[in-house]
Amino acid sequence: MSSEDNRNISNLVLLCIEHSHEVDDFPDNYPADMLRQWKKSQFDEHQLINRGWPLTDSEAGQALGASFQTLDHHHAGAILEVVRAAERVLLTARDARRGPAVQAVAWRAAKDRAHTSVGWDHNGNTIYAELSALETRQCREALEQALAQACEMLAPVVSDLKIELAAALASRPSIEPWVSWVSNAAENVVAASGAWPNTPELDDNDHFESTLDNLSAAKNALTATWRGEQAQVPPPEQEIEVPEVERDLMNEHLDLLERARPYARVAHLPYNEGLRAELVQAASVAASIPPVVSALTRGLDATCLLAVAVSANAGDDILTSLVEEDAQRRPLSVAFFMLAETVRTSKRLDRPVVQQHAEAAFLALWEGVDWSDLDSWETNDLNLRTALSIAAWVTSPLAVEERLANAIRQNPDVLLALVVACVEWVEEHDSSTGELLGLRRRYRTIPPWFPVNAIVEGAGTIAQVTVDSFGETAEDSPESLLSQVLWIVERGSK
Structure with a gap:
């Protein structure tokens, strides 16, 4: 046999080293036909191994079906975790709502206790006291703190829900609209948990419960979609709904006056420029408060009195400059009230320079107003009668x-x-x-x-x-x- 034929693949039999030497050393014991049979057996075994597990088309279909059933069973845990997390949000939200509810009840009880008779008006009608500004602020702060705590309680469970929603979405991308619905509904629950209706009765309304109902509906629709059932279509995506809470401007005004009242009670407090600026700005709004008995402590007169008291310890240069600014205030009653109060206060404190400057500014204002101009009679200035009475006292x-x-x-x-x-x-x-x-x-x-x-x-x-x-x-x-x-x-x- 030539060297080329000897090395040809048709003459190759794969053996281990030990047995290859034995075959070469004892060729009579291993004739060519035996070696060819060995080679054929090796090749057949190789073909069988490469073919793997022999399956018919029917058997392959059954195997695929079983595989997908196993996958669905494995992924079912994702939707179950979403359901559990959503229920935790609902339960936590209802539990957290108890704190603000308790504070609202306490606030209402404080208002009821304060509602006592303190006298009567000129017609003999009974006048009732209201909760003080300090107590009102304390009650409001307690309610706001309880609302903040409710949001803190919800934050971790809502985060857990969003994590489970992400896992469910990764398992089945087709459920994305329902996942977004659940996520937005949970955010709405948090927003509603941080607000309380600003009503005189301090009673809760149905907005909070409606957000819980929406989250529950979203959760049910998501699970139905997961199971392949007919499910409610998610509503159009909207921004997180935060209930509009009307600002209680009167309470804000009362809080401002309460912060300024110490300046009218004691004489040593230094000039507070920022507080005075707030008060004169509030005075322009207080001009629209009718001058009635119930408004004596919060109306224009009280606001201007406190504004002047806050600046009482300023130097003459500052006060004369403030007088010039006050003469330009509008509505007109604000300017008249501020200048008249400055005259009275500077006279009481023996500040002749400021007193004379304020008196001159008052007379200049009075002489400078064109009362034949309709714009001088602003409809939102409800204190002009008193302002004109002051003018009659200063002039005649x-x-x-x-x-x-x-x-x-x-x-x-x-x-x-x-x-x-x-x-x-x-x-x-x-x-x-x-x-x-x-x-x-x-x-x-x-x-x-x-x-x-x-x-x-x-x-x-x-x-x-x-x-x-x-x-x-x-x-x-x-x-x-x-x-x-x-x-x-x-x-x-x-």
Whole structure:
């Protein structure tokens, strides 16, 4: 056999080293036919191993089905964990809501305890005390703290839910819309848990429960989709719904006044520029608070008094500069009140430089106002009657009467605006409970500076309203208020 034939693959038999030497050393014991049979057996065994487990098409289908059933069974744990996590969110949210509910009940109880009779008004109606600003702030802070704690309790369980949702989505991407629904619903639960309805009764509303219902519906729809059942379609994706909580502007105003009251009680506190700026800004809003008995401690007069008290210990240069700024305040009643209070306070503290400057600024303001301009009679300035009374005290009732009379003659259109601005505000209470029913405008008296003659002269072209024997009209429209004035004038002339 040639060397090439000897090395040909057809002459190859794979043996271990030991047996290859034995075959070579004893060729008679291992004839060629035996070796060829060995080689054939090796090849057949190799083919069988390469083929693996022989399966028919039917057997292969059964194997695939069994494999997918095993996969579904394995992935079922993902949706079960989502259900457990969602239920934990629901249970935790309801449990956490108890804290704010307890604080709301305590706040309501404090309000009830404070609601006691403290006297009566000029009509004999009982006046009731309200919860102090300090107690109100404490109750509000306790409620806000409980709401914050509720959100803290929910944070970890909502995070767990989102982790399980991510795992479920990785197992089955087709459920993404329902996963997003559950996630958004959980965020809405957190947002609702951090808010409480700002109502006088401090009762919870149905918004919180509706967010829980939405999360439960989302969870049920997701599990139904997972099982291949008909499921509720997820709603369109929206931003996280945070209930709009109306700001309690009056309570904010009362808190501001409470922070400033120490300056009116003691004389050593230094000038607080920031606090004074807050107060004069609040004064422009307080000008729209009617000057009635229940508003004495929070109205424009109290706000301006505290603003001046906060700056009482400032130097003369600062105070004279503040006087110039105060003369420009609007509505007009704010400027009049601020300057008048500065005159009174500087006189009490023996600050002649500031007093003289404030007096001069007040007179300049009075002389500079064009009362014939309708813009001077702002409808949201409910304290002009008092401001004009201050002007009459600084100048004289006759001087104020003449200025206003000239304004009417120059521009008859200001007549009704003047009548509305100079009316009294009256509180109406329930005669049995003393509860405040509302406010109304009514002329019961006419100020000594009121331009009666000019009013009577200009009223001829304005339709009159029926006035009863008590001087009352059915409404408090400008025409009705004018008719009340004319009724008082007519009775006074008899």
